[in-house]
Amino acid sequence: MRNALFTGFVLSILLAGFIRNAHSATIRVLVSDDRGTPVKDAVVYAELKEGKYPPPKKMTATMDQQNKEFIPYVLPVQIGTSVNFPNSDNIRHHVYSFSPAKKFELPLYKGKPGNPVVFDKQGAVAVGCNIHDWMIAYIYVVDTPYFAKTSENGKSNLSDLPAALYEIKVWHPRMKSASEITAKQLRIQKNEELDYRIELKPEWRLHRPPPSGMGRY
Amino acid sequence: MFRFHRFQYRIIFFFSGLLILVQLLAFLAINETNIRNSKEQIENGLVVGSRVFTRLMNSRLERLAESARLLSGDFAFKTAYSTGDKATILSAMDNQRSRVGADVMMIVSTDYSVMADTLRPKEAQVPFSFPELIKKAEEQGETSSIVLINGQPYQLVIVPLLAPVPISWICIGFTIDNKLARDFQGITLLDITFIRERPDHHLDILASTLSKPLSDSLISVFSQFVASAQKIDVIRLKNDNYMSIRIPLNKGSDHFVSVLMQSSVEKALEHFYRLRSALIGLFAGSIFLSLFGAVMIARSVTKPVLALAEAAKRIEEGEYEHRVTVAQKDELGSLAAAFNTMAHGIAEREEQIRYQAYHDRLTGLPNRECLHIELDKAIQSSQSADIAPILLMLNLNRFKAINGILGLRIGDLLLKQVGERLSSFVTESSITFHLGGDNFVLLFPEGRGVEHGVDIAQRLLAGFEGPFLVEGHPISLDARIGIAVSPIHGNDTETLIKCVDIAAHLAKDSADDYTVYSPRLDKQAPRQLTMLGELRQAIEQDDLVLYYQPKINIKDGRISGVESLVRWNHPEHGLVPPDDFIPLAEQTGLIKPLTRWALKTAFAQKEAFRKSGLEIKVAVNLSARNLQDEQLPLVVSELLQYYKIDPPSIILEITESAIMLDPERSMQIIKRLDGLGVNISIDDFGTGYSSLGYLQRLPVDELKIDKSFVTQMDRNSNDVVIVRSVIELAHNLGLKVTAEGIETKETYDMLEQLGCDRGQGYLMSRPLPIAAFYQWLQDSKWGISL
Structure with missing residues (x-):
């Protein structure tokens, strides 16, 4: 029953793409770690190696703060995207980043800050809250409109890729090696399936409530 | 001055020995227990000390880490850091370092280069010397380690600078030096030594509370100790034993740092040694006192005992006057008193025995x-x-x-x-x-x-x-x-x-x-012995002879009988008088065979007289000894029968004194002889002390008046009175009277007048050998011609 539904769902997608752009393809990417475990929150993006991207539109994204956590944990955006940092909590947050790709600071605020932050430089931006150390999120800024983020099952789709030569990269906050190393160059003309195996650093995250730290040595 | 004596020894040995043994055992037990306790205390001290050390070290590290974490969370610092203004960063680090009392602080980038270093503030970006520590921190979030920077050991704590993810690493640390070691010593009361062991096993003393010579000597012995971490071991440094425990602090690629915590055994035992000295003194004192006491008690026993032994020896030697003096009022005192009494008793008895003996x-x-x-x-x-x-x-x-x-x-x-x-x-x-x-x-x-x-x-x-x-x-x-x-x-x-x-x-x-x-005179005594032997021989060989002295019937002046008298014709000495050998025979018992011989010979002669027609009585003398001889009546009886002699014709003469030797037995023998029918005559009458009353009871037929009364009758009227009295008395008792020793005709006449029955003497004849007697019978007027 579930299989039938799933098959129906896939078919309908394939059918839809086919109908919209005869020259576009969908790349289905599976990211797993070196032990084969599906990796979620990995950013998958395809950089065009020839030709030009379509002109960018006005892009916005949201990094919410709920229950003293950033939602989502990983937010992939295209260069030039304005990201809003609404505060859904009833307390104040002080959002900041010292990452080279984007240094910014939204001093203590409640509700919706006045201006969104425009990410105009490619790279990873680690976003934190100055008063809640464990609050971490990543905004990964890519210079391509073709990007996606893996879900729980480590899968993501790069859809509507015009047939061209691409370099398809994966990024993850804990990834050991640079994205360039696992990059796959590929001429895409039809739907493809790609498997990425990435080595991850051990999970490094401050937990809430923050640990006392005693007895760790 | 006392003499050692076995008993004394035993007392002393026993009591003092027992005390010494007990004290020795007590001492050993105390010693053993104390040493063990001390060691246990040291061990406990080491265990506790090692825990305290670990705890202190951790808390110190944690404090550092905490301060580093605070720094890493400090937004202002992060802001300053993000500016990349090195001078600002350094000053902020220095500020923070001095605030927490750290000795060093560094910021290391995620690509392992030193961004800022408080030790070397001028230095540009250089690679961090301990990238493995950062790697470890990346894995674990934080880390700590002991590292050598410019040869100086530091305890470093590495925490990330979070923004909010680690953007670089904050290293903060304190120097491991002697001061630190002393700080720990002050708390744990243990000697603290930080040791680094290089891969080539070379050892470095990083810091120590030990003196230089001791820590130097530690290097030489420590390598054997490395293996046994967390275990208490004894390390000998110089002249002292140290109970030691090793706590590995951290192991790096080029070093292995441990802390060695030690406690001097000698120092720990010091107070016990003081106690032990006091104990030894106490024991020695009590042993001396007990020895002294034992000697005194032993002496109080052995001294009197020795005195008693001495006294016993004196008694043995016959010295009884010495008195034992024992002042004690105890058992030994009474023993001594008894001893004195005994000595006195022995002396008395010995005197008695001696008196009896002498x-x-x-x-x-x-x-x-x-x-x-x-x-x-x-x-x-x-x-x-x-x-x-x-x-x-x-x-x-x-x-x-x-x-x-x-x-x-x-x-x-x-x-x-x-x-x-x-x-x-x-x-x-x-x-x-x-x-x-x-x-x-x-x-x-x-x-x-x-x-x-x-x-x-x-x-x-x-x-x-x-x-x-x-x-x-x-x-x-x-x-x-x-x-x-x-x-x-x-x-x-x-x-x-x-x-x-x-x-x-x-x-x-x-x-x-x-x-x-x-x-x-010497010769005379042996002569008697010789004579005795010869006499025996004479009896056996018939060398004796009988002489015969006639007895005259005074009424008719004719012979009525003969008295046979023994003579010894000695081959050398000639005729031996009876007085010379009869007493000898009587003393030796030779008288028995002598009398038998006389009886046999006389009876044979009597037989010979009868055959020759001479009917006279024959008298034979019996000795006192013969009257004790139960056999005599039998012998007489046999002889009478053998010679077929009419018993009354035989007269047996017995001296008065012989009868009195044993009157009762003599009486028996005499009565038995009388029973045979022979006549009994009392010889030598008047010389003895027999009473007539006694004689009367004897079956006597005749009295022979001793010649001492008769011989001098003619000159001494007293003798006449005695003789007369005897004759009258005898006649009154119905006895015949024979007078011996008639030497003169006057005497003979006087006796005839006094009514004496018979007489014999030299007047009639001396005793004669048988041949002469026969001749006399022929020739004499008293005789009878056959």
């Missing part, structure tokens, strides 16, 4: 043993030949007869009187000895030659002239004395006693009352 029981005079001793003394102390001991031996002739007639009791009383008289008589310093029986000896230690001896003898004899009165019996004694004089007769005890013995023996039979010893 004195005659009857007279109380010193005896033969004593004589030997006294004579020894006298000879030893005799100064010269002029003044030397004289011995006189006194015997009483016929004392046995007195004993026999008057009884032993009278005899004993008589001997006592003799003793007393002898003791009191002699004025010179002399000792009187009673050798037993009638044998007395007088010793004159300071005699002056033979004449002196003779003088004493004469005076003694004079003293014996008066009769002794014993229970109303006046008894005259015939004392005979032998004299021996030192040194001429002998100069030693044995010789002198032998000499006086010989002299006394010969004095008995001598005409004189005393005899002085002379070597010539």
Whole structure:
């Protein structure tokens, strides 16, 4: 029953793409770690190696703060995207980043800050809250409109890729090696399936409530 | 000064030994326990110290880490850092470093280069020396380690600078130096040494509370210790043992740092050593006291015991006067008292025994043993030949007869009187000895030659002239004395006693009352022995002969019988008189065969007389000894039958004194002889002490008046009275009377007038050998011609 539904769902997608752009393809990417475990929150993006991207539109994204956590944990955006940092909590947050790709600071605020932050430089931006150390999120800024983020099952789709030569990269906050190393160059003309195996650093995250730290040595 | 004695030793050994043993064991136990306790304390101290150290070290690290974390969370710092302004960053770091009391602070980028270093603020970006630590921190979030920076050990803590993810690493640390070690020592009370071991096993002392020499020596022994981490071991440094525990701090690629915590065993035992010294003193003191006490107690026992042993030895040696003095009032005191009483008792008894041993029981005079001793003394102390001991031996002739007639009791009383008289008589310093029986000896230690001896003898004899009165019996004694004089007769005890013995023996039979010893006399004594042998031979070989003395019937002047008398015709000495050998035979028991021989010979002669037609009675003398002989009546009876003799024709003559020797037995024998029909005659009548009343009870046929009364009848009217009385008395008792020793016709006539029945004497005939007798029968007017 579930299989039938799933098959129906896939078919309908394939059918839809086919109908919209005869020259576009969908790349289905599976990211797993070196032990084969599906990796979620990995950013998958395809950089065009020839030709030009379509002109960018006005892009916005949201990094919410709920229950003293950033939602989502990983937010992939295209260069030039304005990201809003609404505060859904009833307390104040002080959002900041010292990452080279984007240094910014939204001093203590409640509700919706006045201006969104425009990410105009490619790279990873680690976003934190100055008063809640464990609050971490990543905004990964890519210079391509073709990007996606893996879900729980480590899968993501790069859809509507015009047939061209691409370099398809994966990024993850804990990834050991640079994205360039696992990059796959590929001429895409039809739907493809790609498997990425990435080595991850051990999970490094401050937990809430923050640990006392005693007895760790 | 006391003498060690086994018993004393035993007491001392036992008590002191026991004490020493107990104390030794106690000491060992205390020692052992204390040492063990001390070691346990040290071990506990080490374990606790190591925990405290770990805890302190961790908390110190945590404090650093916390301060680093605070820094990493400090937004202002992060802002400053993000500016990349190195000077600002450095000053902020320095500020933070001094705030938490750290010695070093660095910021290392995620690509392992040092962004800022408080130790080397001027330095540009250089690679971080310990990238592995960052890697470790990346994995673990944080880390800490001991590292050497410029040769100086630091404890580093590495935490990320979070923005909010690690954008770089904050390293903060403190120096590991002697001060740190001392700080820990102050808390743990242990010696603290930080040691680094390089991969090539080279050791570095990073910091230590030990003195330099000790820490140096530690290097040489530590390598053996490395293996046993977290275990307590003993390390010997110089002259001291250190209980040690090693705590590995961290292991890097090029180093392995441990902290060694140590406690000196000697130091820990110090207070115990003080206690032990006190204990040893206490033990030694108590052992000395116990030894002293044991010696005192032992002495209180052994001293009196030794005194008693000494006293016992004295008693053994015959010294009884010594008294044991034991002042103690205890058992030993009473033992000593008992000892003294015993010694006194022994002395008394010994005196008694000695007295008995050296004195005659009857007279109380010193005896033969004593004589030997006294004579020894006298000879030893005799100064010269002029003044030397004289011995006189006194015997009483016929004392046995007195004993026999008057009884032993009278005899004993008589001997006592003799003793007393002898003791009191002699004025010179002399000792009187009673050798037993009638044998007395007088010793004159300071005699002056033979004449002196003779003088004493004469005076003694004079003293014996008066009769002794014993229970109303006046008894005259015939004392005979032998004299021996030192040194001429002998100069030693044995010789002198032998000499006086010989002299006394010969004095008995001598005409004189005393005899002085002379070597010539020596020959006489052996002669008697020779004679005895010869007599025995004579009896066996029939060398004896019977002589016959006629008995005349006074009424008709004719022979009525003969008295047979034994003569010994000795081949060398010729005819031996009876007085020379009869007493000898009586003394030796030879009298029995002698009498048998006489009876046999006389009976044979009687038979011969009858055959030749001579019908006369034959008389045979019996000795006193014969009257004790139960066999005698049988012998007589056999002989009578053998020779077919009419018994009344045989007369057996018995002396008065012989009967009195043992009146009861004599009476029996005599009665049995009388029963055979033979006649019994009393010989030597008047010389003894027998009563007529007693004689009357005997089956006697005849009295023979002793010649001492008869021989002098013609001159002595007293004798006539006695003879007459005897004759009348005898006749009144129905007895015949024979007078012996008729030597003159006057006597014969007087006897005839007095009505005497028979007579014999030299007037008629001497005793004659048989051939002469036959001749006499032919020739004499008294005789009968056959």
